[in-house]
Amino acid sequence: MDPKPNHPLMKIFSYQAPTRLVYGINSIDRLKEELKKFEFKNALIVTGSTVCKTTACDKVREALNSIGKYSEFNAVRPEPETSVLAGIAECVRQSPPDLVIGVGGGSALDMAKVASMLVANDKDPIKYFKGEPIVKRGPPIITVPTIAGTGSEVTPITVIVDDNTKMAITHYTLYPAMAIIDPVLSLTVSPQAMASAGIDALCHAIESIMSVDSNPVSSALAFEAISNVDDFFERAYCNGEDIEARNGLSLASVLAGMAFSNTGLCLPHGIAYTYAVQCSLPHGASVSLAEPYVVEFNTPAIPEKIDLIAAALGIDTSCMPASDVGCEVADRITEMLDIAHLPQTLDELNLDESDIEPMVNDLLKKHARFIAKNPRKPSREELIGLYESMF
């Protein structure tokens, strides 16, 4: 066999996942031992005002106390706005930490990455979200997630909201050096927060497989992530004390994060960014609303990939025409949205069809990077049709 240059066999890919994982039930108790591997004198905990009062933070403090000095920045809010950047910059530039530990949901972990970056890069923080190059690596970052789904514990990505627009930095210096993933820490999360974050992991995994930059390694990880969400999402939602289910979602979050940090995400995340902030919708809930519609839209372009996603969801596709497989996958996602009472249409967000034009303009102007990763390139008219179908 002599494959042609554009044959899939001839595709060269790279894959990296440099974050050391310490994973498992009660793994937080290993933190003290793990911290000894980092030479630090002045650590910084980055967290939010609620998480800072939890056992998770107490355990981090306890481990740090026995080794060295530390301080805290605990003013991170969900979906952080640019106003938080000045506080983080002031905190790290007054007393530069040599280790940063993010404890909490995706936003706290994202802001821990920003704190590390600002130790070594002295420009106005917002500039780095607007394209200013990061010139130096900051101190090591440790992530301790207290909710499963965002994947931020293993990605080099940080997201902030500026004037209703989400902006992100993706840079190799933001990869956490270590992630302590203890599913026990996610037991206290409310069912709604759990559902929004858990469904985000499913969307990350599906979009990683659909991405034009998917590869066999990322797809294997994403397949496992989808399968875990399929097995455990309902159980975790219905019973907050089901540790096996929480463990399944913690694993899904990590696997999906390792997959999409290498492949990027596609159209559903881009579409979600056009209404999530103005509708005050949690990130995962905004993305999962768009996911089934985009899966159906993409199916004609990537039937084999949709087959793979269907298999991960346990759908028997034998004797099924390719076009039906996409519908089955979309239906399975919608079933999960039903279970967790997550929104499924744009009407539920009190949007109306006159909002379509501005949302499409916003998507094309500010979030085109997600379209670039999408396997089927939508025309403007097709995007309008896609949004119309979401009403």
Ligand SMILES: [Fe+2]
């Ligand atoms: Fe996401």
